[in-house]
Amino acid sequence: MLKLKLATALLSGAALVASANAETLKISGLYPAQREGTALLETISIENFGGRDGDDLGFAIEEKLQAISFDGEPYFTVMMGRSASNPDAILSGTATARIDEYGTTEYRSRCVERNDKGKCTKHKSRKVPCLKRVIDFDGNLRLSDFGDGRSIFSKSLSDRDEQTICDRDESFSSSQSVVRGMLGKVAYAVRRDLAPIELHQDIRVLESRKGMEKGASKSFRAAVKMTKKDEVEACRMWSELAANSAPHGSLAFNIGLCAEQAGDFEVALARYDEAGSLLGKKAEVDQGIRRIRDKQQAGEDWNARYPAKPEQAAPDADAASDAASEGS
Numbered sequence: 001m002l003k004l005k006l007a008t009a010l011l012s013g014a015a016l017v018a019s020a021n022a023e024t025l026k027i028s029g030l031y032p033a034q035r036e037g038t039a040l041l042e043t044i045s046i047e048n049f050g051g052r053d054g055d056d057l058g059f060a061i062e063e064k065l066q067a068i069s070f071d072g073e074p075y076f077t078v079m080m081g082r083s084a085s086n087p088d089a090i091l092s093g094t095a096t097a098r099i100d101e102y103g104t105t106e107y108r109s110r111c112v113e114r115n116d117k118g119k120c121t122k123h124k125s126r127k128v129p130c131l132k133r134v135i136d137f138d139g140n141l142r143l144s145d146f147g148d149g150r151s152i153f154s155k156s157l158s159d160r161d162e163q164t165i166c167d168r169d170e171s172f173s174s175s176q177s178v179v180r181g182m183l184g185k186v187a188y189a190v191r192r193d194l195a196p197i198e199l200h201q202d203i204r205v206l207e208s209r210k211g212m213e214k215g216a217s218k219s220f221r222a223a224v225k226m227t228k229k230d231e232v233e234a235c236r237m238w239s240e241l242a243a244n245s246a247p248h249g250s251l252a253f254n255i256g257l258c259a260e261q262a263g264d265f266e267v268a269l270a271r272y273d274e275a276g277s278l279l280g281k282k283a284e285v286d287q288g289i290r291r292i293r294d295k296q297q298a299g300e301d302w303n304a305r306y307p308a309k310p311e312q313a314a315p316d317a318d319a320a321s322d323a324a325s326e327g328s
Contacts, residue, residue, distance in 0.1 A: 049094060
């Protein structure tokens with residue numbers, strides 16, 4: 001049984017303490033899988049991948065998907081190859097990394113004059129012979145419904161690593177580690193395609209006081225500084241200020257951020273909309289609205305996946321910490 005708490009409990013005790021680096025609020029939330037139509041998938045079979053690096057990619061994806069858990073319970077049941085227990089979906093594909101090396105030239109600084117002690121006194125840029133290595137990765141993935149074979153989604157992937165060495169003391173990094181890193185990036189992309197993720201972010205508050213009355217400006221600035229000591233108190237100070245002063249874009253945004261932190265998404269959206277009307281086009285406002293929309297979608301997906309548990313709207317921050325850490 002997944003012991004999940006209400007979305008308003010997303011703010012853990014750690015989120016109540018100050019951010020150590022800047023005037024920020026700690027924002028935690030569950031964000032949806034990046035692919036639609038995956039919320040109900042519980043069992044996934046990973047077929048034998050084709051291509052020279054197919055097996056390694058299959059293992060990397062298996063490891064990444066098996067690591068996803070909420071409240072100690074695995075999010076997926078992952079199987080390699082077809083099983084007697086019919087999966088919800090089948091993941092198949094190909095993966096190949098090609099390695100090429102060839103001669104080239106580049107400009108490098110070279111010593112052209114030395115003093116009588118052998119110390120270089122003059123450098124010039126000279127064209128020198130070098131060796132270049134290029135690793136190209138190409139892959140294709142397809143997730144299909146096991147029952148009717150329809151494609152849930154497909155994607156093509158590519159990556160490239162280029163390194164050039166020109167001096168005797170230079171050497172290429174391990175090609176094996178480079179390819180392994182590429183496969184890891186693909187595996188993480190699949191993880192984000194298929195499953196939600198809990199993220200913990202430090203979001204900067206707005207600090208501009210332009211247009212505020214002198215008294216309100218002083219109180220606003222004090223609340224901004226308070227974020228370093230007590231985020232809850234800072235939010236209380238902004239709310240009190242809003243009730244006793246003229247509307248201001250920075251104030252509306254920061255109160256929206258406080259509401260988002262507390263899981264009150266409707267208030268957060270209203271405040272972000274107010275901030276947008278007062279400030280005009282601003283990236284921070286657009287990002288805040290997008291975060292809320294994503295969290296609302298994640299909540300809908302969660303409730304669709306677990307319809308018998310309507311009170312389990314979303315995992316709490318502590319319960320989902322494994323999902324956040326394994327996805328990074």
